[in-house]
Amino acid sequence: MKRLSLLAAAAAFALGAGAAQAADPLKVGFIYVGPVGDFGWSYEHDQARQAVEAEYGDKVETSYLESVPEGPDAERALRQMAQSGHDLIFTTSFGYMNPTLKVAKQFPDVKFEHATGYKRAANVSTYGSRFYEGRHVIGLLAGEMTKTNTIGYIGSFPIPEVVRGINAAYLAAKSVNPDVKFKIVWVNTWFDPGKEADAANALIEQGADVIMQHTDSPAAMTIAEEKGIFAFGQASDMKQFGPNARLSSIIDHWAPYYIERVGAMMDGTWESTDTWGGIDSGMVGIGEFSDKIPADLAAKATAAKEAIIAGELHPFTGPINKQDGSAWLAAGETADDGTLLGMNFYVEGIEGELPK
Structure with missing residues (x-):
């Protein structure tokens, strides 16, 4: 009888230990x-x-x-x-x-x-x-909202993800404003508010009246607010840092x-x-549009977003040439994921050399 009790106690202990372990x-x-x-x-x-x-x-x-x-x-x-x-x-x-x-x-x-x-x-x-989908939408806004035809872009590192974003934004802006130019400053950091602020100021000195960024702090938004120009939130909405400057944002979900x-x-x-x-999965969000954006332009950007979701619009659809003028995508051809994931070139029309 004593032996049975010990066995029962041992079994109960084992069960209890197992339950505790399962609850970890x-x-x-x-x-x-x-x-x-x-x-x-x-x-x-x-x-x-x-x-x-x-x-x-x-x-x-x-x-x-x-x-x-x-x-x-x-x-x-x-x-x-x-x-x-x-x-x-x-x-x-x-x-x-x-x-x-x-x-x-x-x-x-x-x-x-x-x-x-x-x-x-x-x-x-x-x-x-697929942040480049969001870049297409805000690129349309930037292309029509600029008055100087100069858009400033703060890049972190010249990796494919960042290069894709620059190219997508430029192609979209160019599609609505043939005279648009991109000025790009590379800061070689993801997060350094001081460097990001300096880059924003340098771009403004070069005539940029719209700032885009692929860096992580709201420093550029703050500068845009101070200087009375436009900017876009990056990764989060950032509206609190530039209530007058912010046109929209790309939000990571x-x-x-x-x-x-x-x-x-x-x-x-x-x-x-x-x-x-991408946008269709909800991983890429587009922030609400500022009331400074004309209604017809907001409608155009919204239509582009909906077309991307429906699979009817791909931001990289030819004809598109590389920066050196060589053919990349023929008319109606879209870029495959492998090329996009390894993108290491600017598209035709972007000035300056891509850092190695």
């Missing part, structure tokens, strides 16, 4: 290239992290590291997260690609998700947004994807995938 929260980590208070790229990723917590409650435990430089520091941060028991890690900048692959190989039981990259493994997925991927981890269906979502 899924540990999910996020690594950001900028501060969560950048009000741009990293801010929106962190808003999505908080949405994951709101969705799953105590079933999930999230953490993040902010302002992690690309390169060796990223590798150390990744290894630290993997060693501390994280089950799923999101690495949210292009320059984290090789560190992610390296650490993932060392921790095959940990799942990784890399934003804007193209290298995958059995435990590494990639995801990104990561929450649905993060919630879905965390859910896949919980139900055991996670697998390595590649996701490239």
Whole structure:
């Protein structure tokens, strides 16, 4: 009788331990290239992290590291997260690609998700947004709203994602304003408000009265507000930094994807995938239009957005030549994803040399 009681107690202990183990929260980590208070790229990723917590409650435990430089520091941060028991890690900048692959190989039981990259493994997925679709929409607005026919563009790094955006915006602006010119300043950083502000001022000195950007702080929007010109929000709406300057914005919506991927981890269906979502998927949002935009122009931009969603409009549809005049896309031909993902050239009409 005593033996049976001990066996029962042992069984109950085992069941209790198993239940406790099953109740352990899924540990999910996020690594950001900028501060969560950048009000741009990293801010929106962190808003999505908080949405994951709101969705799953105590079933999930999230953490993040902010302002992690690309390169060796990223590798150390990744290894630290993997060693501390994280089950799923999101690495949210292009320059984290090789560190992610390296650490993932060392921790095959940990799942990784890399934003804007193209290298995958059995435990590494990639995801990104077709920001160039949004660039087309706001490019139409910029092309008609400029009075000087000069649009300034602040670029971070000359990687395909950024080059695609410049080309898409230019082609759209040119389609409604044949006289438009783009002035581009490369700042070689994702987040540096000082450099971004200096770039905005330099572009204004060159005659730009509309500023676009592919950097992460609202510094350019602030400068545009001070100087009485127009600008567009990047990654988040940024209206609070330029209530008079802001015409619209491209808004990153990561929450649905993060919630879905965390859910896949919980139900055991996670697998390595590649996701490239656009306006139609909701990953790319277009902010409301300023009342400074004429109604007919707002209608034109809205129609373009709806045509992209319907699959009736592709921002890269020929005829389009490369900057050197060589043919790229014939009339009616659209660019394939492989070419877009590796885009390393300006289209015809853009002045200046693309940095290597």
